[in-house]
Amino acid sequence: MEKDQIDYHLLSILAGKPIKVSKEYCCYHLDYLINLMKRHKNFEVIFSSFGEGEQFNNIGILIKQYKALIAYNQELKAIYSKEAAIIDTLYTYYYQLLMSISSYDKDEEIVKEKIKKLITLHISELEGF
DSSP: OOOSEEEOHHHHHHHTSOOEEEHHHHHHHHHHHHHHHHHOTTOOOOOOOOOTTOTTTTEEEEEETTTEEEEEETTOOEEEEOOHHHHHHHHHHHHHHHHHSOHHHHOHHHHHHHHHHHHHHHHHHHTTO
């Protein structure tokens, strides 16, 4: 929260170079995320953490079942695959992780409130409060 700009890992991967965004843009993005959750019932966002030994710790993964997979780390190294066996394996693995997460952490209204809190924290910093 102390930074003026925030590292935008996914956009950095797509651009092939590090991308930083303002806190104001981050607020717009977070608000858009809430709107996506409202409009698309199959769009889920979950805040959770896993143990230090978790093999996929600190890796972002986007999976469209049976279609595509993008996995990336904080150093912006990424892989992309359309290979059905790889996609299905990781989808199954992450689905099992998802089922192990408490219903509290998966509750859509609670997640929206957490996102709104992030927006509020960013806005208060922008306004100097």
